[in-house]
Amino acid sequence: QVQLTESGGGLVQAGGSLRLSCIASGSIHYINAVDWHRQVSGKPRELVARIYSGDTTDYADSVKGRFTISRDNAMNNVVYLQMNSLKPEDTAVYFCNATITYYSGPYNRLGNYWGQGTQVTVSS
Numbered sequence: 001q002v003q004l005t006e007s008g009g010g011l012v013q014a015g016g017s018l019r020l021s022c023i024a025s026g027s028i029h030y031i032n033a034v035d036w037h038r039q040v041s042g043k044p045r046e047l048v049a050r051i052y053s054g055d056t057t058d059y060a061d062s063v064k065g066r067f068t069i070s071r072d073n074a075m076n077n078v079v080y081l082q083m084n085s086l087k088p089e090d091t092a093v094y095f096c097n098a099t100i101t102y103y104s105g106p107y108n109r110l111g112n113y114w115g116q117g118t119q120v121t122v123s124s
Contacts (some may be wrong), residue, residue, distance in 0.1 A: 001104065002026035002113050006096045009118030012086055018123070020081040022096030022115060027103040032110075034079040034099075036069060038092035038120075045095065049081060063090075086122045093117040 008020040024031060033052050039045040049069040050058040057069050066085045072078035079098075085089065096115040101108050 001102050002028060002098075002100050002111060003097055004096045004113050004115035006094065006115040006118040009094060009120045011121045011123065012016075012124050014086060014088055014122055016086050017082070017084045018086065020082060020083070020094055020096075020118060020120075021079075022079045024077040024079075024098055024099070024113075028077060028100055029103050029108050030101040031076060032099040032101060034069075034071075035097040036081045037095045037097055039066060039095065039117075040092045046092075048094070051079060053069060071089075083120070086120075088122045088124045091122050093119050 003025050005023045006020060008018060010018060014071050033050060035050045036048045037045045048060050048063055049067055051069045051071060059067060060071055068082040070080050095117045099112050101110050
């Protein structure tokens, strides 16, 4: 009933910037929270940033001051991750994760969803 689609990954030099987008679609009643995670092959997935329904944000120490998570002003179903001052150690597959209340017949149900991931590569 709900899908997440990420975009915006790519190859960038160290010090550069990228903006990732996460679009939620489907029978959405309410988006509770949206996270960005990243994963390097062979390592656990790491929480990078989170935005709550009231727009409170949280960041991993490794990205504080460089990354900004935000919600689109016009479309509440779109969340961005602005990544500045990128470092080679930021190279990873970035995943969007969302906790969403969705419509299911006469009921509202809560689900947790992952996007397919988008590759970010930072060259030194």
